[in-house]
Amino acid sequence: QAGLTQPPSVSKGLRQTATLTCIGNNNNVGDQGAGWLQQHQGRPPKLLSYRNNNRPSGISERFSASRSGNTASLTITGLQPEDEADYYCSAWDISLNDWLFGGGTKLTVL
Amino acid sequence: EVQLVESGGGLVQPGGSLRLSCAASGFTFSSYAMKWVRQVPGKGLEWISYISSNSGSIVYSDSVRGRFTISRDNAKNSLYLQMNSLRAEDTALYYCARDLFDSWGQGTLVTVSS
Numbered sequence: 001q002a003g004l005t006q007p008p009s010v011s012k013g014l015r016q017t018a019t020l021t022c023i024g025n026n027n028n029v030g031d032q033g034a035g036w037l038q039q040h041q042g043r044p045p046k047l048l049s050y051r052n053n054n055r056p057s058g059i060s061e062r063f064s065a066s067r068s069g070n071t072a073s074l075t076i077t078g079l080q081p082e083d084e085a086d087y088y089c090s091a092w093d094i095s096l097n098d099w100l101f102g103g104g105t106k107l108t109v110l
Numbered sequence: 111e112v113q114l115v116e117s118g119g120g121l122v123q124p125g126g127s128l129r130l131s132c133a134a135s136g137f138t139f140s141s142y143a144m145k146w147v148r149q150v151p152g153k154g155l156e157w158i159s160y161i162s163s164n165s166g167s168i169v170y171s172d173s174v175r176g177r178f179t180i181s182r183d184n185a186k187n188s189l190y191l192q193m194n195s196l197r198a199e200d201t202a203l204y205y206c207a208r209d210l211f212d213s214w215g216q217g218t219l220v221t222v223s224s
Binding site for chain 1: 172
């Protein structure tokens with residue numbers, strides 16, 4: 001099945017830990033790994049990690065990415081109000097010759 | 111500071127054409143591959159095109175292949191997207207992004223409507 005699957009929404013409390021998932025297949029996440037982007041309302045996306053757990057400079061260590069098989073995960077520790085945003089995973093698909101994005105997960109910090 | 115600034119969006123009738131531009135600054139543009147990504151307001155992200163640093167490799171998504179053309183001018187630090195045969199479903203905010211999606215512009219809105 002083509003595409004990256006993310007849960008539409010996740011809700012967690014302040015200072016808790018949220019783990020967002022992204023399910024792909026052997027041709028994308030399982031082969032190339034995944035990246036993660038954060039998007040606040042009305043703003044362009046911001047890269048949080050690329051190729052699994054490479055964090056660009058300036059990104060908080062509270063954000064960590066990992067991969068197990070065809071599933072990529074983004075873990076956010078010590079949730080803050082500013083973490084409330086949409087989160088997208090992305091991966092190159094070697095079979096489709098396409099960059100794929102997941103449908104996005106809306107994270108609510110309670 | 112890395113900056114990407116898109117321009118060229120607007121209202122166009124179905125079947126019409128538009129040319130988007132992306133002006134890059136703050137980095138060595140000629141060393142980086144670039145991408146175009148679009149987003150329908152309130153919806154998710156969709157990658158539509160990729161161009162390598164020297165224009166030697168170009169890839170399109172199925173949704174725009176044959177209608178859109180990506181190009182770049184490294185001397186002008188600029189990326190372009192020529193959009194022809196526009197459809198209502200092409201209505202979106204169009205972003206240019208650096209290779210690893212590590213830098214994005216603010217986007218330019220394209221509306222296809224009669």
